[in-house]
Amino acid sequence: MSSMQDKVLMMEIRNIPLFKVNMPPETMDALRSTLYSGYITSGPKVIEFEQKLGDFICTRQLLCVSSCTHAIELALRAMDFGPGDEIISSPLTCIATNMPVMVFGARIRWADVLPDTGNIDPASIEPLITPRTKAIIYVHWAGNPANIDAINSIAKKHGLKVIEDAAHAFGAEYKGSKVGLHSDFVVFSFQAIKHITTGDGGLIVCKDAKDFERIKALRWFGLDRERFKGRDELRWTLDIQEYGYKFNMNDIDATLGLAQLPYIGGVLKTCRRNGRFYDRELADVPGVTVLRQEESANSAYWLYTLLVDRREDFVDFMKSKGIATNIVHTRNDTYSCFKDFKEDRPLPGLEEFAKRYISIPCGWWVVEDDAQYIVDAVREFFR
Ligand SMILES: Cc1ncc(COP(=O)(O)O)c(C=O)c1O
Numbered sequence: 001m002s003s004m005q006d007k008v009l010m011m012e013i014r015n016i017p018l019f020k021v022n023m024p025p026e027t028m029d030a031l032r033s034t035l036y037s038g039y040i041t042s043g044p045k046v047i048e049f050e051q052k053l054g055d056f057i058c059t060r061q062l063l064c065v066s067s068c069t070h071a072i073e074l075a076l077r078a079m080d081f082g083p084g085d086e087i088i089s090s091p092l093t094c095i096a097t098n099m100p101v102m103v104f105g106a107r108i109r110w111a112d113v114l115p116d117t118g119n120i121d122p123a124s125i126e127p128l129i130t131p132r133t134k135a136i137i138y139v140h141w142a143g144n145p146a147n148i149d150a151i152n153s154i155a156k157k158h159g160l161k162v163i164e165d166a167a168h169a170f171g172a173e174y175k176g177s178k179v180g181l182h183s184d185f186v187v188f189s190f191q192a193i194k195h196i197t198t199g200d201g202g203l204i205v206c207k208d209a210k211d212f213e214r215i216k217a218l219r220w221f222g223l224d225r226e227r228f229k230g231r232d233e234l235r236w237t238l239d240i241q242e243y244g245y246k247f248n249m250n251d252i253d254a255t256l257g258l259a260q261l262p263y264i265g266g267v268l269k270t271c272r273r274n275g276r277f278y279d280r281e282l283a284d285v286p287g288v289t290v291l292r293q294e295e296s297a298n299s300a301y302w303l304y305t306l307l308v309d310r311r312e313d314f315v316d317f318m319k320s321k322g323i324a325t326n327i328v329h330t331r332n333d334t335y336s337c338f339k340d341f342k343e344d345r346p347l348p349g350l351e352e353f354a355k356r357y358i359s360i361p362c363g364w365w366v367v368e369d370d371a372q373y374i375v376d377a378v379r380e381f382f383r
Pocket of ligand 1: 069
């Protein structure tokens with residue numbers, strides 16, 4: 001077959017997914033060893049995973065948990081969130097950012113988002129603050145850090161707690177340090193398609209040592225397992241001061257995470273290479289708007305979101321080229337489960353963003369030739 005025929009064939013069978021599970025080949029040996037070690041719940045592997053994650057983010061005040069959703073619930077519990085309290089949140093995120101609020105019978109006030117990033121608009125937060133407001137929660141959309149300083153300074157002025165939902169943003173940086181170090185609580189997800197996966201799993205980083213100690217106990221029935229290390233017979237003899245949850249990570253999940261951590265540098269490098277390539281190559285395409293990054297932010301490019309005209313036709317066209325696209329998350333304020341939080345207040349930034357946003361493949365599986373192919377397809381559609 002001639003090389004031209006090869007090329008035609010390659011184009012015909014191209015199939016570029018939006019997400020792909022990363023599972024290094026050596027995972028199986030590590031997993032086998034944990035599975036037959038005689039210890040599979042939270043134990044030495046979780047401790048080792050936490051140590052290595054701490055080295056990566058540069059903090060010791062972090063805890064592995066069963067999911068990012070549970071990490072948010074734990075953060076809310078640690079601030080004694082409850083009925084009558086209010087939280088200001090971004091509507092443009094995974095439902096997992098907002099659903100934990102429902103557990104506490106509290107109220108969500110929807111902030112607007114910036115139409116050029118999809119991140120929460122700090123200017124829309126302050127007018128929503130009432131004497132009942134207790135916290136602000138927001139996502140770093142696509143892994144692109146929001147204006148963390150602006151949000152923290154509003155929170156400080158009004159005595160509010162902040163939860164950064166960094167489920168998209170593992171490895172992202174803000175002002176030269178890793179996302180994770182800037183707010184009261186920062187939560188990450190290790191769910192199947194994240195930069196690091198443990199199947200399901202999450203991480204919470206606490207700024208305050210008291211929050212850290214409390215959450216360490218809350219994640220496992222109100223008991224800090226480390227206190228009983230090697231003295232398991234004492235575990236149930238001491239008083240449990242407050243009820244907790246079964247939100248711990250187990251050693252099987254931590255083994256998966258440990259097998260992946262050595263690859264995170266390469267994953268981030270490829271995602272950033274692809275993301276920056278799109279930033280450059282798509283900036284001047286009529287009908288396309290590339291998103292802005294905050295000054296001093298270094299996106300993790302978990303997603304590559306762009307704004308496009310004629311979105312439905314664009315999606316069909318990309319599909320015909322074997323390129324997966326998706327909006328990934330729908331604005332939360334339109335779901336019936338959040339109907340009690342509906343207000344007659346315009347969210348113009350969200351309206352503008354929601355009409356045109358779409359994500360294209362940019363992860364570690366997108367090789368340079370694929371990225372060029374994707375750029376060519378976008379250009380072809382808008383020609
Ligand atoms: C922004 C955001 N927050 C939270 C979550 C929930 O993560 P988990 O599945 O680990 O609970 C996700 C999951 O994709 C997410 O995208």
